[in-house]
Amino acid sequence: MAEANPGHLIVDLAFGFVLSGALATVAKFGISDMLREAPQTSEQLAAKLDVDAPSLYRVMRSLASVGVFTQDPQNRFHLRSAGQLMCTSEPGSLRDAVLMITQDIFWKPVGQLDHVVKTGTNGMVEIFGAPFFDYFKINEDAGNTFHRGMSSLSDLENAPIAGAYDYSGIDTIVDVGGGHGGFLIEVLKCAPKARGINYDHAHVLAEARVNELPGRWSCVEGDFFKSVPPGDAYLLKRIIHDWTDEDCITILKNIRRAMNPGAKVLIVDCVIPEGDAAHGGKLLDILMMSALPGRERTEAEFKSLFERSGLKLSRTITTPALLSITEAVAAES
Ligand SMILES: C[S@@+](CC[C@H](N)C(=O)[O-])C[C@H]1O[C@@H](n2cnc3c(N)ncnc32)[C@H](O)[C@@H]1O
Incomplete structure (x- = not known):
């Protein structure tokens, strides 16, 4: 690949936050839902939203310049395919994902990344007064935005990841930290004899999402730092990357204690490749460091976590998505 102009590369990297702000703004105002009804000028949109029309125009123009919207000769904005994905009711809608990713619980800690690097401690407690998941007990709105966003983001990847594994012979599948159940539902579609x-x-x-695949799965409330239900397969999707090694070992030991003979542990997270290779996990890792105590891991780091938890890595399966499935079994089986 040809090397990018080094000056442009640096300037583009430094400006990256500007488009995030523009995208967050149209997501908050529900602009795509309004444009789905009819193409509109920024004046028409602004009148309905009671916002400043010239300012909104400039935000819309910036996003039209990168392919989210398009502007016609009458200055009406239309949805392009990417803009359509910001409609609330669109199948695979990413509006909630954008609201989550651009939420201040990520934005502010990344804004003081130098401080995070200096102290080696994520910014949540200093900025928001509580660790990441505890903060949602104080600020329910932030929690709802996060969990809805996670479900939306996960919907992009759940089916291809679920389809990358053979669940033959597995009866009970426990999704540990399964959120609204979107991944478990896709896994159960691939494992018609299992229950979840x-x-x-x-x-x-x-x-x-209790109305999807009713009767095939149930919800169990609990704290994975204390215990997990018995099962034949454990899914941990985007869980292990949230936590320190010591926290992960506590979770994995709880699974080790609860798992039925022959059970499989399936960690669904990025597996960071060695070297400079581009990989989305290397950016996600910065979020895990800034807002949470977690990290993205290499295969060797997963192997070490398993060994310290009474488990052993059996294989790593790549999927069509960014995340891989890292499989472990009981160490002595
Ligand atoms: C990053 S989200 C991943 C959600 C889901 N697995 C997915 O991929 O969309 C982490 C999940 O872990 C849950 N969680 C965090 N701490 C937990 C705990 N101590 N016990 C059980 N669940 C927990 C959160 O509520 C959240 O649903």
Whole structure:
């Protein structure tokens, strides 16, 4: 690949936050939902939203310049395919994902990344007064934005990841920290004989997708730092990357204690490649460092976590998505 002009590369990297702000603004105002009804000028949009029309125009123009919207000769903005994905009711809508990713619980800690690097401690407690998941007990709105966004982001990847594994012979599948259940539902579609347990905090399970595949799965409330239900396969999707090694070992030891003979542990997270290779996990890792105590890991780091938890790595399966499935079994089996 040809090397980018080094000056442009640096300037583009430094400006990256500007488009995030523009995208967050149109997501908050629900602009795509309004444009789905009819193409509109920024004046028409601004009148309905009671916002400043010239300012809105400049935000819309910036996003038209990168392919989210397009502007016609009458200055009406139309949705392009990317803009359509910001409609609330669109299948695979990413509006909630954008609201989550651009939420201040990520934005502010990354804004003081130099301080995070200096102290080696994520910014949540200093900025918001509580660790990441505890903060949602104080600020319910932030929690709802996060969990809805996670479900939306996960919907992009759940089916291809679920389809990358063979669940033959597995009866009970426990999704540890399964959120609203989107991944478990896709896994159960690939494992027609299995039944599922979606394990998470009660306030998260309150919005679980209980109307999908009814009768095949149930919700169980609990804390994975204390215990997990018995099962034949454990899914941990985007869980291990949230936590320190010591925290992960506590979770994995709880699974080791609860797992039925022959059970599989399936960690669904990025596996960071060695060297300079481009990989989305290397950026996600910065979020895990800034707002949470977690990290993205290499295969060797997963192997070490398993060994310290009474488990052993059996294989790593790549999927069509960014995340891989790292499989472990009991060490002595
Ligand atoms: C990053 S989200 C991942 C959600 C889901 N697995 C997915 O991929 O969309 C982490 C999940 O872990 C849950 N969680 C955090 N701490 C927990 C705990 N101590 N016990 C159970 N669930 C917990 C959160 O509520 C959240 O649903």
